[in-house]
Amino acid sequence: MKRWFPYPLIGLGLALLWLLLTESVSTAAFLLATALALAGCGTLLRLRFPKARLRRLGSVPGLLRDVVVEVFRSNNAVARIILRPSREDARRSGFVRVPLDMRSPHGLAALACILTATPGTVWVDYDSTDGTMLLHVLDLIDEDAWVRIVKDRWERRLMEIFE
Amino acid sequence: MSQAADLPLWAALPVAMLLVVGAGLALAGSIGLVTLKSFYDRMHAPTLGTTLGIGSILIASMLYFSVLQTRFVLHEILIGAFMVVTTPVTLMLLARAALYRDEREGNPDAPPRRPPPTKD
Numbered sequence: 001m002k003r004w005f006p007y008p009l010i011g012l013g014l015a016l017l018w019l020l021l022t023e024s025v026s027t028a029a030f031l032l033a034t035a036l037a038l039a040g041c042g043t044l045l046r047l048r049f050p051k052a053r054l055r056r057l058g059s060v061p062g063l064l065r066d067v068v069v070e071v072f073r074s075n076n077a078v079a080r081i082i083l084r085p086s087r088e089d090a091r092r093s094g095f096v097r098v099p100l101d102m103r104s105p106h107g108l109a110a111l112a113c114i115l116t117a118t119p120g121t122v123w124v125d126y127d128s129t130d131g132t133m134l135l136h137v138l139d140l141i142d143e144d145a146w147v148r149i150v151k152d153r154w155e156r157r158l159m160e161i162f163e
Numbered sequence: 164m165s166q167a168a169d170l171p172l173w174a175a176l177p178v179a180m181l182l183v184v185g186a187g188l189a190l191a192g193s194i195g196l197v198t199l200k201s202f203y204d205r206m207h208a209p210t211l212g213t214t215l216g217i218g219s220i221l222i223a224s225m226l227y228f229s230v231l232q233t234r235f236v237l238h239e240i241l242i243g244a245f246m247v248v249t250t251p252v253t254l255m256l257l258a259r260a261a262l263y264r265d266e267r268e269g270n271p272d273a274p275p276r277r278p279p280p281t282k283d
Contacts, residue, residue: 020238075188075215078207082195093204095274116251119210122203123251124258134274136258138207 006045009052011037052106056160063157070118070153078119081139094140095124098133098150107162114154121146174230181223188216201272202261206254213250218243 015033022029081091102108112123115135125134137146170178188211195208221239228236265273 017241020241023236023238071214071218075211078195078211079188079191082191082198082208082211093201095203097274112251112255113247116210116254117214117247119207119214122206122210122254122258124255124262134262136203136206138204 007041007049007051009054010044011041014040050105052104052162054161055163059157059160063161066153067114067117070114074118074120078138081120091138092140093136093138094143096135096137096140096143096146098135098147100126100131100133100151100155102155102159102163103131104159104162107158110158110162111150111154114158115150170227170230174226178223178227181219181226185216185219185223188212188219192216203258203272206258210250210254213246217246 015037018033018036019025019029022032100108100111102111108126111133115121115123120138122136123133124136126132127134133150135146135150140146192208192211195211196205199205199208221243225236225239262273264270
């Protein structure tokens with residue numbers, strides 16, 4: 001089992017992807033889904049893709065809920081900024097360099113997805129030598145506040161899951 | 164869609180509302196793309212359409228086709244998943260290209276360059 005499915009979660013994800021795409025649960029669809037999972041895992045094995053070790057999956061639903069809430073809140077905030085250009089002069093955008101403690105590549109990828117999925121923040125660069133991330137913020141009021149938001153709201157909880 | 168008239172009112176109302184919200188967010192994002200001042204600011208505008216905008220339209224599509232075909236139509240979830248995973252890659256490429264050029268040209272938009280790492 002371990003030999004054929006070195007990445008069980010990714011294999012399962014690929015199989016589910018195929019079943020969702022074809023929208024069928026026939027034997028043929030299952031066989032093709034299994035073939036896709038095997039081929040995908042084989043390719044990743046050849047590429048020496050680092051394995052993710054997921055822990056504390058119990059905190060995933062809470063994290064997802066907070067991401068959805070944050071997506072709504074920041075969509076609203078950015079739409080207001082765009083549609084009310086009269087306050088344009090008072091607004092200041094800029095870069096923030098955030099020192100990260102997380103080193104897991106999967107955790108960092110998840111953090112990049114979360115930060116990009118919330119409008120108003122864009123992950124620009126990551127320096128792996130000192131583990132700092134460069135973030136661009138559309139409505140930058142306080143640099144330290146953003147460092148705290150990234151570290152306390154997202155990084156700490158992602159580290160619980162990925163490290 | 165010619166079957167749109169068959170849609171019961173309880174489903175037609177949320178579908179219409181979600182479509183208007185999604186289209187509105189995409190429009191706001193496009194307006195931002197035109198009106199915002201710097202490149203880095205404009206980078207934020209289209210993310211309105213790629214997050215809540217696409218989300219509303221996908222939920223509307225799921226609701227519409229699930230009700231009309233009286234079965235769960237779920238493959239819109241895949242579109243959402245791929246959007247969430249792929250937009251950071253595009254944005255990072257764009258932002259890093261702009262950053263690289265601004266640093267080389269010494270433009271004021273670029274963040275202050277960090278001191279080179281010390282040897283000890």
